[in-house]
Amino acid sequence: MAFQKRRSEVLILEFSGVREKGRPIMGMQGRPASGPGPLMGAIASIAKLRDAGMLPWRAAIYADHYAAECVLVGGARRAARMATKHWKDKTIFGFIELKRGGFLWSSNNSVAIDAEFRERVTKVVKLIGSKDVAGSVGYATILYAAGKIDKWDLHAYKVLCELAKAAYHDKTGEPGLINVDKLTHKNHGIEAYVDGLYAQGSKYAPDEDARRLMTEIAEQVINLSYQMIVNPCGDKTILVSELS
Template identity: 35%
Template sequence: MPLGAVHPITEEIRVDAARAGAMPLWEQALRVDHYLSVEVQVGGARRAARMATKSWRDTDVLCFIRAKEEGGLWTANHSVMVDAEFWDYVNDPAKTGPLADHARMVFAEATRCAWVNGEPGFINGDQLEDNRTGSARLKQVHADGRDFRSHRYQATEGAALLADLAQRATSAHFPVTTNPCGEITLHVTGGYCVIGDFAPLLACPVAPEEVMPGQVSAETADIWDARVRDSVRLGVRFLLRANRMDALYGEEVRRTNRIGIGPTGLHEWAWVRFGLDFNDLLDEDRAAPFWNAVRELSTIAKSEANAYAHETDTAQPVTVTTVKPAGTTSKLFGLTEGAHLPARRQYLRWVQFKGVRREDGTWEAGTDPLLPAYEHKGYPVRSLRSFPGMSIVGFPTVSRIQRLGMGERVVTAPEATPEQQYRWLELLEKYWIGAEQSNQVSYTLKIYTDRHDLDGFRAMVAANQPHVRCCAVLPSRPDSGLGYEYLPEEEVSAGKFAAITAMIQDDEVREVVDWAHLQCASGVCPI
């Protein structure tokens, strides 16, 4: 930590320390954690994501629900841990009593706050693997600090506090929570997200763009399917080998041997291999070949994990399957991210470069030479007000799913209803996550406030959230209504996109899109 950061942290903690007598321990911990996290920002963005959760039964949970709204505690993800009893009270007006009234008050306040800033969310703690099976209760309380110890680092002064934390967890209603993105179950005393992706589309032995969707030859299908199965087996082994590394939470790793492997680019694979679009996938009978393949891969992942754990004389993994957000890895290959639908069809990907134009039209000294070069080739270029001295270049981009001949059968996230997306999550939990040795699907479901009001938002959450382990529901507005000077990805209409690409003269840069080729792939070749 920079020395300059010590003083402001100390001052902030000192201010809150003066209020500590009236502040519950959970809030003290939340605030100190926040102050430490603020010091590891990059460009104003957090770089220390954490999950903060509290049980719906706690008498002061309403203070927690309002903490982000009132206290500026923006560096952690906040969620309320709930269960089937909570949803029974919320959805059945016939149930009465103090606890029923409390549950409805929690739901009303949580959804009111979430409607404003997306938090807190709801996590169905009773459905999380370690809580459902009771394995979280098997974690022992150690007084010697081994819960936080590696060969290089050991807990000394804090050993008693760690033991106290572990002891409190033994009687907690929810001894496990999730990581900030929601895809991994973790004991509340700490642990690791040891996670990996596999991309079934990329195992295709020929270029996917050359395959007639759903009409793969038997020979190609055999090779393709075998490669996907092998990638799952290898991925599981890689993750379990990572668990054998020395680590601060080594004791918990040895106890659980927890991993999470999951698919990404699901929609592209479903289309090319099986000829199924998103609407097809929601019909279990029509999409049976796809879902049977998903279930087979889930079985392979767990069987391989158990066999390799036995081979290496380590614990059988408590969890194996997951679907993580996969934002970075998916972008590398132009795939849809994890379980998510494509966010948009065609868009401008804006990239910042140093430099701005003078009033006379020339570029300032020190300008990145790429800026005038890109402008000369016809790319859209804009100077920024919110980032002085910087300009952005817009690169026309089309997701890979648009290149696979789906045409109008592509469904983007804004086009799918919330109910359809919840159904998609339920099916993924059923066929991929599975009933045993399973984590969760990480998914952000955007609810557009120009289509739903607060009452509609509440009704949607109450009806659907009880049936999935977790799902982040984020009220949002269309890109044009968000009020930012620019977004990293700006959706544009097909006509505007075609006009922009027509102005660009750059045959060597991959971001440039041959619009006529894309229209042909969609079955609407221009004359």
């Protein structure tokens, strides 16, 4: 319904099929189930995002967090999330400080960088030398005003400085860095994903509405400069659509 922008309709959800609170989960050594309460709370929180005035990407991050926060199996968190933005994204600085305050804790956040980023930062660092050990962008701004670096050189250096500040001062160690141009790209046959049937099994399959959404995701991934990303643990490369 959200994808179709049917915001004025009433949606009734049935939770009676959710395992009741306290019931043992045999697959988790008999640990007690969380019950429908956390799921109901998550959906209520997501619904409030509709008129919160957030940019779409930030609202999506919050929605994902609310959904992941309630995924508890036997009292243990079982959700794994990865949030990534390219260093040239116009909202990158808002993304870098996303974990400030400690609320959005459920994802591993990283900035996607490439050879261009590394080259631009190296250029600025060589020009500044040891004058800017505190990570201030003051010297870089002077270089830009003098015409010795361009706007993307300055932007890349600012991104690096803000990354370091967030990781240290926010005490999160994040965002991390993903060298997306160095990942193993196993994207042969990616065009087949356009049918929208790349996430299904023998028991569950997407309906027509979901299939159209998945087709749109696949088409966007195909048009990306870098189509691979890493899983939340960072040990495997996967297609962006597989992570979605």
